[in-house]
Amino acid sequence: MFSVRVARAGLRATAQQFSVPRTAAVNGLRTYATPAQDVKPPVSLFGVDGTYATALFTASAKSASLDQTSKALASLGQTLKADRKLTTILSAPTLTVADKQQIVQELQKVAGADKGDILKNFLATLAENNRLGLLEGICDKFSTLMGAHRGEIELNITSAQELDTKTVNRLEKAVSKSEFSQGKKLKVVTKVDPELVGGLVVEIGDRTIDLSVSSKIAKLNKALTDAL
Incomplete structure (x- = not known):
């Protein structure tokens, strides 16, 4: 199961004791904390997951990669729903920075193509803010945004x-x-x-x-x- 691979990745990362570069994490946070003013989401969403989904929609729209991001989140959402243990792992408060980086890499493999590293930076931001556990909700909210957009x-x-x-x-x-x-x-x-x-x-x-x-x-x- 995917959750097993993620858990193993986290254990390997803990053993290796490497960390995410602080600069990259901060840059990612800035990118998603301030939505672009020239892109207006089609509907207003509520909740923390809605805020993150809206920020990702805005960033993807700016880079003309909405369809690609939509497919990536659909894949992630299906994986999370198929493997319920995964959300528990992502929400674990004991995850180290190294664990999170390895988990993000595993999630990227599921997501596939990533124009301009938008999804990579987004996942890194979630990890930095201890919000990986919201990923399933973010996938659902992003789907709502895409539906309204279409x-x-x-x-x-x-x-x-x-x-x-x-x-x-x-x-x-x-x-x-x-x-x-x-x-x-x-x-x-x-x-x-x-x-x-x-x-x-x-x-x-x-x-x-x-x-x-x-x-x-x-x-x-x-x-x-x-x-x-």
């Missing part, structure tokens, strides 16, 4: 069990014809949440359609409680 609107479909492609396509087609789509291209994101018991929860923009069994049970329980 004129897409995100359609989140959460179900108790994984849906087949035919069902997802039917839902996408139905929503695309409704007023909820606002005439925009839909970006479908499917999630599985066993706690729903059954049914679906569909989210698009600021609208939520809760058709889950758990929601119906909650409403029934409330009705029974109010009646007593």
